[in-house]
Amino acid sequence: MSQAHYFDTPQGRRIAYHKSGGAGPCLVFCGGLKSDMEGTKAVHLEAWAKARGLAFLRFDYSGHGESSGAFEDGCIGDWHEDTLAILEAVTEGPLCVVGSSMGGWQALLLARAIPRRIKGLVTIAAAPDFTEDGYWANFTDAQKAELEAVGHVALPSDYMEPYIITKRMIEDGRTHLVLRDRLELPFPVRFLQGTADTAVSVATAVRLLEHSEGPDIRLNLVKDADHRFSDAVCLTLIEEAVADVIAAA
Template identity: 70%
Template sequence: MAATQFLDTDTGRRLAYHLTPASSDATAPTVVFLGGLKSDMEGTKAIHLEAWAKARGLGFLRFDYSGHGESSGTFEEGCIGDWHQDTLAAVQALTKGQILPVGSSMGGWQALLLARTLPERVAGLVTIAAAPDFTEDGYWANFTDTQKAELETRGQVELPSDYMEPYVITKRMIEDGRNHLVLRDPLVMSMPVRCLQGTADTAVSTETALRLLDHASCADMRLQLVKDADHRFSDPACLALIETAVAEVLGLSGADGIS
């Protein structure tokens, strides 16, 4: 496997990344994988999709947000706006032309922010258990009065996770998240969008997926609900569905597209 490379951004952060260049004759958009909260670029979906793209001569970028994986900083220092800055920095420095973001969980929110900020470069969008506005609608809306008081006095609270050690949620993350909400104001997307959501997902509900579908203005947007799939969405059947969604948005078919 190729060695990890690093990008020093204008914000002073150092981002770890892996970039697979497109084959010389490839004209398709570069696929950009955007991971979830506290995930890193070595996850099953990112690695699988990278191999799939490489086999088809497609460009592919995966990277770690600051405070994640091999990138600089700590998770507790970060917030949605910081990771949006990281995403913009990676895309603008490491890719050219059209891109196709594939966003998982929090990465789905990041993909929507990216499409809103750089609509001219986003040729299509695929989300997997997208979690837009979760700091407000998931965390803040469900905090108890005690947790809200703790957030104010200590500046952070700890929340249990089904997948790893507790999440440390800071006051800064909550307040910054309010500056990046996408489900309150019009969300216009001129590119094709495919959303995947498992019905057994305990981190992101099907109601969230339906809310995004209903809220967005998009002429070509589809939501696929997958019975009994969980938040990881990483078993072979789910990985095949991700391939199919990306291939469909790219306009690929048959042996050159869907495996």
């Protein structure tokens, strides 16, 4: 396994990344909440890109994987800053962005921040606005009181140890919502969503589809696929979606 490279952001956070050279557009993988760049989808897509001579970037947000910081200290805005900083530092030219779960929200924030660089976008179980529509909307009065008094609450996860959700993450999330205002995606877009996903609902995927504006946006629902979306069938669907948006760009 190759060693990660590191980049220090203007905010003073050290970001770990793997970048392989090749033709453009550069594929960029944005991982999910508490995920890291060694996950199945990121590593598989890197190998797929290398086999086709395409440039590829995977990285860890601050507080994730090999990057600096603690997860509990981060928020959506920090990870958006990390993503913008690493893209500016180690990539050039057009991008094809692939975002998984929270990384889908990050991909949509990129579409808003640097639309001219993005030539295609693929999301996998995208979770836009989840801090507000998922966490805050479902907090009990007791949890909201705990958040105010203690500054955080612990939420169980189906996939790993409990998530520590901070008051800062909730408040910062409100400044980065993408489903309240116009969301223009003027490039080929493919949303992938499993119907057996217990973390992100099909209703969320349909809401994202209906809210987005653009000339070439499609939603692919995969029966019985779960949130991981990483078995052989799902990995092939990701490959096909990426190839499709590159060809259509």
